[in-house]
Amino acid sequence: MTTEISSTRTGATPSAAPSPSKRDETPWPSRVRSLLKHAALIITAFVMLYPVLWMIAGSLRSQDQIFQAPGLWVSDPQPQNYPDGWAALASPFGHYMLNSAIIAIGCILGNLVSCSLAAYAFARMEFRAKRTLFAIMLMTIMLPIHVVIVPQYILFSQLDWLNTFLPLVVPKILATDAFFIFLMVQFIRGIPRELDEAARIDGCGHFRIFGRIILPLMVPALATTAIFTFIWTWNDFFSQLIFLTDPDMYTVPVALRSFVDATSESSWGSLFAMSVVSLVPIFLAFLFGQKFLIKGIATTGGK
Amino acid sequence: MSALGELRTLKGQQSTDKRDTKVAYLFLLPWFAGLFLITIGPMAASLYLAFTDYNLIQPPEWAGLDNFQRMLTDDRLHNSLKVTFLYVFISVPLQLALALALAVLLDRGLRGLPLYRSIYYLPSLLGASVAIAVLWRQIFGTQGLVNQILALVGIDGRGWISDPSTALGTIIILNVWTFGAPMVIFLAGLRQIPRMYYEAASTEGAGRWRQFRSVTLPLLTPIIFFNLVLQLIHAFQSFTQAFVVSGGTGGPSDSTMFYTLYLYQSGFQNFDMGYASALAWLLVIIIGVFTAINFYASKLWVFYDD
Amino acid sequence: MPTPSPRRTVSRRALGGLAAGAAATAGLAACGGGSAGDEGPVTLRFTWWGADARHQYTEQIIQAFNEEHPDIQVEGEFTEWSGYWDRLATNVAANDAPDIIQMDAIYLRSYADRGALLDLSQLEGLDTSAIDSNALDTGETGDGLFGLVIGVVPLGVMTNPGIVQAAGQQVPDDTTWTWDDYNALGAAISAATPEGTYGVANGGIDEAGLQLWVKQLGGAFYDDEGNVTLDPAMVTDWYEYNLGLIESGAAGPVTLAMERAVAALDQSGIATNTIAMQPYWATQINALAGASGQPLTLLRPPTQSVGGEPGVYYKPSMFWSASARTEHPEQVATFLDYLVNSQAVADLMLTERGIPANTAIRDYITPKLSETDRQAIEYTDSLADVVEDTPPSAPAGASNIEEIVRRYGSQVLFGELQPAAAAEAMVEELTNAVGTA
Incomplete structure (x- = not known):
């Protein structure tokens, strides 16, 4: 590991001053090195890609081939699994993807706004009972969901929220996801304080410091939050299973589990086909979302 | 350098504290609302249930400390604690080390990095889907991929996933393999380190390894700390991976019976939600202690710029 | 006892038994409206x-x-x-x-x-x-x-005649065969088929298998009142027989059985054509034959001795x-x-x-x-003359019986527990679970 790390061009910019090792470096060995690095990355990439390739292979196999054919080669592709899986449940699979997307977007907006506000308070302000509140915040994510789900269900049932997206989205709007608050706290604390002290001396209040200085500087943390919220909401099975019982309201993970059952004949081809389909949005979200991860102080001009 | 609530030394701060509290509570308003409207009620209910005998169908009956007494003699609980601690203390450091190494490697300086990052994140995208369960069996099963590869070099494999001595290991591998989330957080953290520090270090003649040691690592400590705290909390609560891989059983012979899996079985399969709630609160105490230790220890090694 | 249901006006919304105690009820119960x-x-x-x-x-x-x-x-x-x-x-x-x-x-x-x-x-x-x-x-x-x-559905031995015959064996006469025959035939098939294919599946970890065994010996898990009446000696006997299947080579490694015990039907040995015989519920032949792609047949379970009770029930x-x-x-x-x-x-x-x-x-x-x-x-019809009464269903507290049987069984098969000790411990755990429910 250490050799890999030391050989990375961590801080290298075109203008970087020559380091001792750089003196005898010519473009050619550097190209070799980068080739070697690519080779290593590609081999590792295969290990990471294998499950998805295998899933795609499975999505093209017939029921009796899925568990019998080894490896990734598909001898007799069955693209029919895709239309079959799409139409197998009460609504077309796109319906469940739409439900998931609505929930995910609500959760993303909720988390971005409410968690960043709370995080700013914890990271940059002094107030009464701050440490206690911070401890309480962390404690709320220490309790396993299985023992709060029944009381939560009763609560949402009294609010008449069952079979709506509210039980899944409103908690995010109300910053119950302490993970992201803590994440943002850590990022805000990484932002040099001189920046907001300067603004404060210029007479800016907290809301302006938050909006004008901190928010633009924490784009990577916001992007991380958005990406994770999307992926985790997209994959979250248990709470969606419990709070949404009407098939019209089903989401992707709940719909996917409807293809297989431990006690009866399952549709593995459909399952894999729709798993592949449902992977596309989150993969694309990640691919595009990471552009914003890269916007750090380095590019937003923290001089 | 400072922990939360460190006194601030800049002049003129004391006087703003009172106003700060009001404004701060305004910032925290959504969170307060969530805490009081959504979080606290169910939490309090589960705390109450921890002292009851509650089978989910009939109303709970007060049972005093019965549930906690029962924990003392519950061998399966003790086993699940052992399994969970093993898992936490092996998989968290491994996963974080791998995530950090790859984050640094995939940070900048090569073509195609966005694609690599996305591919390396792929396993984490799969979550705990049914497909993962099947896949893991195809890889680590008695007739799985690993054994087929081992057979090529003449080694007789075993049923890694279903042998009580290796089953936990496969779940640790599964967890380490899904290092995407901490990696992304590290990547975001790396991006926040001002370039000027590296430039300064280079002009002082620091090599890349020195730069990593003296610039990257110290400035990344808040993020390392974050990942450590959160991964620890998550690992203690680890449920889905074991659930999916063992088909919800925690088997073979309880070798992957994670704490929360045991709690879930008690609550939902044995209709013993009172005991499950008590188990949950014991877990809160355990996680709480480790998190507190983490926070106190952080004063020694976490560097804040503020 | 559950509290009597408040007259609800909207069918889907109501208070839980849990909430009923705590949250002063009247006002909330009416909040459904209508x-x-x-x-x-x-x-x-x-x-x-x-x-x-x-x-x-x-x-x-x-x-x-x-x-x-x-x-x-x-x-x-x-x-x-x-x-x-x-x-x-x-x-x-x-x-x-x-x-x-x-x-x-x-x-x-x-x-x-x-x-x-x-x-x-x-x-x-x-x-x-x-x-x-x-x-x-x-x-x-x-x-x-x-x-x-x-x-209703009876248990039967799902058999892949193709594998049996490929091993040079005959599909047995299921009206006279015993568990010893089952073991011997299984061993012969394992020996004559390629590596990775076995004559019979491992037993000792499935609740249905134990039910059948106990029934053949004249016992039962529970009585009609829901008390546990399972005899540890019968369980011990069952464990020992199933250890014998591994010893003779009739059944494959325990790890394989454990993998399959928690996998879907389609990943089982019968479905993947790597096991010749395994007890299943008769209607599972649909899914299994579909996954296997080969013809399957159902045999009566073997008996303890020639002419013994088959112990089958619906x-x-x-x-x-x-x-x-x-x-x-x-x-x-x-x-x-x-x-x-x-x-x-x-x-x-x-x-x-x-x-x-x-x-x-x-x-x-x-x-x-x-x-x-x-x-x-x-x-199912062919069993009409030998079928016995269905055993009483699992009492409250025994809803995890399958998990209990599998856990102790796996500890026996992996050699972590001796059969007799495991049988005693299992019956004790089951008795406690039912007693405290």
Whole structure:
């Protein structure tokens, strides 16, 4: 590991001053090195890609081939699994993807706004009972969901929220996801304080410091939050299973589990086909979302 | 350098504290609302249930400390604690080390990095889907991929996933393999380190390894700390991976019976939600202690710029 | 005992037994709104577990029913097995149970004995006369009829004749074979087939296998009152026999069995053509033959000695139950009656939920069945002269019996526990679980 790390061009910019090792470096060995690095990355990439390739292979196999054919080669592709899986449940699979997307977007907006506000308070302000509140915040994510789900269900049932997206989205709007608050706290604390002290001396209040200085500087943390919220909401099975019982309201993970059952004949081809389909949005979200991860102080001009 | 609530030394701060509290509570308003409207009620209910005998169908009956007494003699609980601690203390450091190494490697300086990052994140995208369960069996099963590869070099494999001595290991591998989330957080953290520090270090003649040691690592400590705290909390609560891989059983012979899996079985399969709630609160105490230790220890090694 | 249900005006919203104690109830109970005299169709919630094929035809059943009964609106809710029980437990805990509930024998008494289910024998408009009376009894507890049996199914040894013959062996005469023959034949097949293929599957970890074994020895897990009567000596005996299967080479490595014990049907040894013989519920021949792609056949389970009791019985495949808190028992009865007696339902369901316990329906669908379905029915019929009473279903507290059997069995097979010690410990755990429930 250490050799890999030391050989990375961590801080290298075109203008970087020559380091001792750089003196005898010519473009050619550097190209070799980068080739070697690519080779290593590609081999590792295969290990990471294998499950998805295998899933795609499975999505093209017939029921009796899925568990019998080894490896990734598909001898007799069955693209029919895709239309079959799409139409197998009460609504077309796109319906469940739409439900998931609505929930995910609500959760993303909720988390971005409410968690960043709370995080700013914890990271940059002094107030009464701050440490206690911070401890309480962390404690709320220490309790396993299985023992709060029944009381939560009763609560949402009294609010008449069952079979709506509210039980899944409103908690995010109300910053119950302490993970992201803590994440943002850590990022805000990484932002040099001189920046907001300067603004404060210029007479800016907290809301302006938050909006004008901190928010633009924490784009990577916001992007991380958005990406994770999307992926985790997209994959979250248990709470969606419990709070949404009407098939019209089903989401992707709940719909996917409807293809297989431990006690009866399952549709593995459909399952894999729709798993592949449902992977596309989150993969694309990640691919595009990471552009914003890269916007750090380095590019937003923290001089 | 400072922990939360460190006194601030800049002049003129004391006087703003009172106003700060009001404004701060305004910032925290959504969170307060969530805490009081959504979080606290169910939490309090589960705390109450921890002292009851509650089978989910009939109303709970007060049972005093019965549930906690029962924990003392519950061998399966003790086993699940052992399994969970093993898992936490092996998989968290491994996963974080791998995530950090790859984050640094995939940070900048090569073509195609966005694609690599996305591919390396792929396993984490799969979550705990049914497909993962099947896949893991195809890889680590008695007739799985690993054994087929081992057979090529003449080694007789075993049923890694279903042998009580290796089953936990496969779940640790599964967890380490899904290092995407901490990696992304590290990547975001790396991006926040001002370039000027590296430039300064280079002009002082620091090599890349020195730069990593003296610039990257110290400035990344808040993020390392974050990942450590959160991964620890998550690992203690680890449920889905074991659930999916063992088909919800925690088997073979309880070798992957994670704490929360045991709690879930008690609550939902044995209709013993009172005991499950008590188990949950014991877990809160355990996680709480480790998190507190983490926070106190952080004063020694976490560097804040503020 | 559950608190009496407050008169609810909107069927889907109510307080849980849990909340009832804590949150001063009256005001909240009324928060559903609406008035008792609402016009329009009655809505019934109907929930089941399964995979997509079952979801599809069950939705069609609902549609057909709704068209026939414009005054009743049935709404389906479906998911797979493990999520189903989590959701049902949560719904029941919150007094928000669906009106009609697909139920399994393992959970029947856990819900019924605690007052969550409706006594169906009290329902008017539900005709159970065509249902085989022995089968009907399986849904009875001491307090009433809480499960309306849908189908019955016996255990059989699923056999792949192709593998047996490839090993140079004959498919045995299943009216005379013993467990020793089973072991010997299995060993011979394992020896004559390629690496990785075995004569028989490992036993010792499945509850159905133990039920059969105990029954053959004249014992039972529970008595009618729900007390544990399982004899540890019989369990020990079972463990020892199954260790013998590994010793002789008839069965493969334990790890393989453990993998398959938690995998889906399609990943089993029979489905992947790597095991010649394994006990299964007869109707599983459909899924297994589909996954295997090869013809399969069903044999009677071996006996303890030549001419011994085969110990086979008709297991209730699943039940229809109703929530004790349903506000529309009359409409529930109408729907249940439709489910078990209607030919339209039978046309769609065929044997997918088990061979119908309703004999009239069974005769009606027989000509429409697939080859494998017919095999299952023929096998079931062939047992008519030897079949025994169905053992009492699992009492409250024993809903995790499958998990208990698997756990102790695996500890024996892996050599962590001696058979006798494991048998004692297992019976003790089961007794405690039932005693404290």
